[in-house]
Amino acid sequence: MQHMFKYFISIIAMFVLAETVAQEQKIDTLSTDKDSIVYKSPYGIRIGIDISKPIKGFIGDSYTGLELVADYRIKKRLFIATEIGFEEETTQEYYTNSTAKGTYIRMGFNYNAYENWLDMNNEIFVGYRYGLSFFEQKINNFTPNVNTSYFPANPIISGQTDNLNSHWSELMVGFKVETFKHFFVSASVSYKVMMFVKEPDNFQTLFSPGFNQIFESGTGFGFNYTLSYLIPFSKK
Numbered sequence: 001m002q003h004m005f006k007y008f009i010s011i012i013a014m015f016v017l018a019e020t021v022a023q024e025q026k027i028d029t030l031s032t033d034k035d036s037i038v039y040k041s042p043y044g045i046r047i048g049i050d051i052s053k054p055i056k057g058f059i060g061d062s063y064t065g066l067e068l069v070a071d072y073r074i075k076k077r078l079f080i081a082t083e084i085g086f087e088e089e090t091t092q093e094y095y096t097n098s099t100a101k102g103t104y105i106r107m108g109f110n111y112n113a114y115e116n117w118l119d120m121n122n123e124i125f126v127g128y129r130y131g132l133s134f135f136e137q138k139i140n141n142f143t144p145n146v147n148t149s150y151f152p153a154n155p156i157i158s159g160q161t162d163n164l165n166s167h168w169s170e171l172m173v174g175f176k177v178e179t180f181k182h183f184f185v186s187a188s189v190s191y192k193v194m195m196f197v198k199e200p201d202n203f204q205t206l207f208s209p210g211f212n213q214i215f216e217s218g219t220g221f222g223f224n225y226t227l228s229y230l231i232p233f234s235k236k
C-alpha cells in the first residue's frame with residue numbers, strides 16, 4: 001500500500017511539473033509574439049492650409065493672404081515639403097506707404113527628430129526651404145524727408161512696378177501632432193535670409209510675398225500654423 005501511495009504521489013508530481021513547463025512555454029510564446037509585433041507607419045501625401053494667414057487678414061485690413069501646404073514621406077524620418085501661396089501687404093513707414101502683392105512657392109524637406117511610441121505619427125522637425133516669389137509693388141505715396149517747419153512736404157503719388165522677384169533660403173523648426181486619425185495640427189517658425197531681390201528704381205522693397213518683411217540686414221522671420229490631412233498610399 002505504501003508503494004502504491006508513493007507511486008501515486010510520483011504520478012501527480014509528474015503531471016504538475018509537465019503542466020508548469022507547458023504554462024511557461026505558453027507565456028514565452030505569447031511574449032515572443034507580442035515582441036514581434038511591428039507597427040507600420042503610413043506613407044502618403046499630406047495636404048493642408050495655413051490658417052494663420054486668414055486670421056491675420058481678418059484682424060487687420062492691410063494684409064490678405066492664403067497658403068496651401070503639402071508634404072510627402074519618402075523615408076521613416078524624411079519628408080519632402082512645399083508651400084504655395086498668395087500675399088498682399090501694405091507697409092507704412094515714416095515717409096512711405098507701399099503695397100506689394102504676388103505669388104510664391106517654397107520647396108525643401110523636413111526631418112523628424114522625434115521618436116514615436118508604438119503607432120503614433122507625431123513630429124518634432126527641422127527643415128529647409130528654398131523660396132521664390134513673383135510680385136508687383138505699388139508706391140501709394142512718398143513724403144520727402146525735409147524739415148516741415150521751413151519746407152512743407154506734400155505727399156508725392158507714385159506708380160507701380162511689375163515683374164519683380166525674390167529668392168531666399170530659410171531654416172525652420174516646428175512640430176506636428178496627429179489629433180485624429182490622419183488629421184494633423186502643426187506650428188513652425190522660420191529664419192529667412194534673402195539671396196536676391198529685384199527692386200523698383202530708386203525705392204527699396206520692404207515686403208516680399210512668402211518672405212514677409214525684409215529687414216535692413218536682408219533677413220526675416222516667418223510663422224505657420226497649419227491644419228492638414230494625410231492621404232495614405234501604403235504602410236512601411
